[in-house]
Amino acid sequence: MELDAIQKDALAEFGNIGAAHAATTLSQMLMSPIEMTVPEVQAVDIAELHNYISNEISAVVVFQIQGEVADGGYIVVSMPRETVIQLTNRMLGTTDADREINEMDQSAAIEIGNIMISAFLDATAELLDIVMLPSPPALAIDMAHAAFESIIAQMAGDVNDVLIFNTELTSEAPPVYGGIYLLPNAELMQQLFLMLKRLMEPLP
Amino acid sequence: MENNFFGEETAVILGMGELRVGTCPMGTIGLGSCIALILHDQRRSLAGLAHIMLPESHGNTDRPGKFADTAISVLLEEMEKFGSTKFSIAAIVVGGAKMFQFSADSLNIGERNAAVVKDLLQEQGIRIEYEEIGGKVGRSVYYWPEKKGRLIIKRADGTCIAL
Numbered sequence: 112m113e114l115d116a117i118q119k120d121a122l123a124e125f126g127n128i129g130a131a132h133a134a135t136t137l138s139q140m141l142m143s144p145i146e147m148t149v150p151e152v153q154a155v156d157i158a159e160l161h162n163y164i165s166n167e168i169s170a171v172v173v174f175q176i177q178g179e180v181a182d183g184g185y186i187v188v189s190m191p192r193e194t195v196i197q198l199t200n201r202m203l204g205t206t207d208a209d210r211e212i213n214e215m216d217q218s219a220a221i222e223i224g225n226i227m228i229s230a231f232l233d234a235t236a237e238l239l240d241i242v243m244l245p246s247p248p249a250l251a252i253d254m255a256h257a258a259f260e261s262i263i264a265q266m267a268g269d270v271n272d273v274l275i276f277n278t279e280l281t282s283e284a285p286p287v288y289g290g291i292y293l294l295p296n297a298e299l300m301q302q303l304f305l306m307l308k309r310l311m312e313p314l315p
Numbered sequence: 316m317e318n319n320f321f322g323e324e325t326a327v328i329l330g331m332g333e334l335r336v337g338t339c340p341m342g343t344i345g346l347g348s349c350i351a352l353i354l355h356d357q358r359r360s361l362a363g364l365a366h367i368m369l370p371e372s373h374g375n376t377d378r379p380g381k382f383a384d385t386a387i388s389v390l391l392e393e394m395e396k397f398g399s400t401k402f403s404i405a406a407i408v409v410g411g412a413k414m415f416q417f418s419a420d421s422l423n424i425g426e427r428n429a430a431v432v433k434d435l436l437q438e439q440g441i442r443i444e445y446e447e448i449g450g451k452v453g454r455s456v457y458y459w460p461e462k463k464g465r466l467i468i469k470r471a472d473g474t475c476i477a478l
Contacts, residue, residue, distance in 0.1 A: 157368070157381075158330035166345045166455070168471060173415065249415035253471045256345025257453025260331060261414045264348055264368050264424045271332070271378060 114274075119152050121307035122276065126150030128238055129231035130278035130291055136230040137223065141201055143282055150278040157267050163275065164256045170195045170212070171258035172224030174245035176232070176299065183299035185262050186231065186245065188224040189255050190289035195220045197287055212252050221248050231291065239306045259292075266296055274300060334365035334380030336393040342457040346410045348425035350383070350432050350448070351456040353407040354390050354441070355464045356399040362460030363390040367410075369424065370431035383431045387439065405444040406436050409456050409468055412449065425449065445478060 114122070130147055138145040155163055169191050176183035190198075196208055199219040228245045236243035251258040267273055276293040295303060326340040331349060335341055341364040343351045350367040365379075365386035372382035379385035394404065411429030429448040436443060445466065447454070453471040458464065466478040 156330075158333045161328065161330050161344050164345070251347075251414040253347070253414060253451075254345040254453035254455070257347030257412065257471065258414050260345070260347035260349045260368070261424060263331065268369055269375070271381075 114152065114154055117311075118304060118307075121311065122152045122274075122303065123150050125235055125238065125303065125307060126152065126276040126278060126291075126293060129235040129293075130280070132230040132234035133227040133278075133291060134280050136226050137280060138282075140223070140226065141198070141282065141287075145280055145282045145287075147281075148279045150276045153275050153277070154272050155275050156272045157263055158271075160259065160263065160273075161256050163277075164189075164259045166254045166256050168192045168253065169255040169258070170216070170220035170224075171251045171253070171255055172220055172228075173249045173251075173258075173262055174224070174228050174247075176243055176295070177246050178232075178236070178242040178244040180241065180243060180299050180302060182296065183243070184266060184296040185294045186228055187259070187262065187292040187294065188227055188289060189258075189292065190220065190223075190287070192252070194287045194289055195252075198223060217250060217252065220252075221250050224248055224250075227291070238310075239303075241306075262294060266294060270297065329364055329366045329380075331366055331368050332378045332381030334363065334386055334390060336361070336363040336390060336397070338362070338460050340457065340459045342455065344455045346454045346456060347412055347414045348410070348428060350408060350410040350425075350428045351454075352383075352386060352390070352432055353409075353456075353458050353466070354394060354404050355407065355444070355458075355460060356394060356397075356403050357405070357463055358403050359397060359399060360461045361394060361397055361399060362458060362464065363394050364458060365390055367428060367432065370427050383428065383435055387432070387435050391439065401440055405442050407444055407458070407466060408432055408436070408446040408448055409454060410448060412453060413451055414453065447476075 134145045134147045172188045199216045232243040354363045372385045379389040411425035455469040457467040
């Protein structure tokens with residue numbers, strides 16, 4: 112799959128709006144500023160995925176995209192273990208950073224994922240004037256690449272590449288770091304292209 | 316991601332859906348629901364590794380390593396070119412984890428992957444020398460085909476085994 116410059120731009124803008132809302136929500140929740148990078152959009156061959164997704168132990172929260180775009184693919188929040196512990200500490204007012212992931216961290220990861228992804232899909236769906244809803248979340252605390260494999264296996268039976276939107280969110284205090292990945296399936300992607308093209312057409 | 320685990324330049328890291336037959340060290344990193352299938356011919360210090368993603372190809376042949384059925388037949392074919400026979404080949408099966416909690420079965424393809432790989436090996440009459448499948452943990456697999464072969468599995472929970 113090759114993306115031309117216009118498609119890349121349009122998708123990056125789409126991701127930008129979603130990620131900006133997700134970052135704002137996270138920032139409100141933490142009551143501290145959150146920085147975000149402009150999304151990178153890449154069509155990645157599944158055989159190359161291990162060059163893009165790290166092997167670091169992370170909390171990977173996955174949602175299926177539902178709504179008007181039935182079975183539209185997946186949207187994922189991935190945060191390294193240290194970040195999850197930081198965020199839980201922040202929300203509970205605890206300070207122990209040198210510990211294993213516990214059940215509280217798992218609920219916190221799911222909750223944070225839920226709030227950020229709802230904001231992401233809300234904003235982007237509004238832009239496109241359709242309904243996009245996240246499914247209930249699924250969580251894996253493991254090597255990020257291992258978790259992504261299971262998602263990709265669901266999507267890439269017939270195709271050999273996936274479209275990855277990657278936005279990084281960072282904050283100084285508390286030091287957190289995470290990424291949002293959007294993995295649209297072929298139909299959703301076609302729909303996205305059509306709708307974005309329509310948006311960019313000059314008014315008559 | 317950079318990986319210096321082998322410390323040797325000839326080592327090959329196989330991504331999802333790739334397969335390789337050779338005498339060089341091979342590995343896969345961050346194995347979740349996928350299966351690392353290693354076929355090893357001790358007499359020839361030869362091995363084949365496939366990073367299998369799904370159980371059935373349904374006639375799809377462009378990436379044989381991606382599916383259990385095509386991966387096994389292509390690995391065998393390639394190894395037979397080097398003179399291996401089914402009787403001299405033993406298999407190692409690693410992976411097929413269930414990565415997600417609180418999720419519908421759709422994200423848990425691992426179990427099915429493992430079952431199909433094992434069935435197919437049995438059908439071909441290939442002995443399984445070692446298996447580590449299922450569970451809830453991601454793994455990295457490294458294999459050195461020389462002589463009896465050397466296997467290292469690093470699990471995401473920090474444990475590691477070497478054979």
